[in-house]
Amino acid sequence: MEARTTPSGEQTGSLVMTLLDRRSSVPLAGARINCVWREGRISRLDADAKGNFRTTLPQGVYDLVISAQGYLSLLVRGIGVLGGYEQHLTRGLVPGEGQTAEGEPATAIGGFVSDRLGRAVGNVTIHANSESGSNAYTTRTDKSGAYVLHGVVPDMYDLSVRSMDRLLIKEHVPISHVRHFVRMDLRLIQV
Numbered sequence: 001m002e003a004r005t006t007p008s009g010e011q012t013g014s015l016v017m018t019l020l021d022r023r024s025s026v027p028l029a030g031a032r033i034n035c036v037w038r039e040g041r042i043s044r045l046d047a048d049a050k051g052n053f054r055t056t057l058p059q060g061v062y063d064l065v066i067s068a069q070g071y072l073s074l075l076v077r078g079i080g081v082l083g084g085y086e087q088h089l090t091r092g093l094v095p096g097e098g099q100t101a102e103g104e105p106a107t108a109i110g111g112f113v114s115d116r117l118g119r120a121v122g123n124v125t126i127h128a129n130s131e132s133g134s135n136a137y138t139t140r141t142d143k144s145g146a147y148v149l150h151g152v153v154p155d156m157y158d159l160s161v162r163s164m165d166r167l168l169i170k171e172h173v174p175i176s177h178v179r180h181f182v183r184m185d186l187r188l189i190q191v
Contacts, residue, residue, distance in 0.1 A: 010058040011083025019051040019066060022092030027051030031068035031093070038062070038179045059083035061108045061181040072096045078151040080108025080181050085146045107178040110148035111185040113141050113161060120145030121188060125162045128173065130155040154178060161186060 019028040031047040038061060047053045047068075061080050067073040071093040081087060109128060113121045122143040129136045135157075137149040154175045161168045168188050175182060 012056050012058050013081040013083050014054060014056050014086040015062075015079065015081050016054045016086060016088045017047075017052070017064075018088075018090045019047050019053075019068070020090065020092045021071075022094045025092075028068045028071070028093060031066060031071075034065040034067075036063040036065065057081045059181055059183070061106075061178065066091060066093065068093055070095060076151075077104065078106030078108050078153075078178065080110045080148040080150055082110040082112075082146060082148050082181075082183075085110075085112075085144070085148075087148055089150075104153050105178045106151045106153050107175060107180065107182060108148055108150050109137075109152055109157075109159070109173065109175075109182040109184055110146070111183050113145045113147065113186045113188065115188050116190070118187075123163075124168065126159070127162065128152065128157040128159045130157050132156075152182075159184065161188065 019031045021028060028047060028051045029049045033045040033053055035043040035045060045053045045055055059081055061078055064076040064079055065073060074093055113124060115121055122141050122145055124141050126147045127138045128149055132155060135153055135155055137152055139147050139149055141147045152175055157173045157175060158170060159173045160170045169186055
């Protein structure tokens with residue numbers, strides 16, 4: 001994906017989501033998504049006939065409220081949008097009436113991993129472990145070296161990059177609030 005910028009100069013990324021019935025895996029046509037920006041703005045999106053939606057947003061962290069008739073509403077906190085990247089997610093809704101409880105406020109950590117020459121490093125594991133031991137998040141980089149850890153709650157984290165059992169880099173990352181996306185581009189000295 002080509003990196004785009006908004007008129008104010010912010011880098012943008014794409015969020016692509018597929019919404020399914022959690023029990024039958026049938027696409028949820030016409031589901032409604034309210035995307036809550038950190039400054040309080042709300043964008044309303046509707047899923048297509050295959051349960052998909054796509055939007056372009058400034059790099060940042062967003063909360064999504066997903067609803068469909070006959071299903072419990074789903075609140076997904078701390079969805080990160082990485083500038084210059086297309087993020088794909090799938091979520092399932094449970095049949096029923098009413099609403100689910102609100103989750104804890106969260107943010108996202110994301111960026112690109114490159115080698116010492118600036119080339120993308122794909123298929124390495126990114127792991128964030130809180131110092132308190134109560135929270136841990138794991139993902140892998142894609143072929144462009146991109147990664148995003150969603151739903152990260154405030155705490156002090158050790159962010160590590162591993163290839164199999166080999167530790168490639170470790171960074172200390174404090175998350176003190178959930179208002180902003182935490183951009184962490186990582187350059188590996190040795191691979």
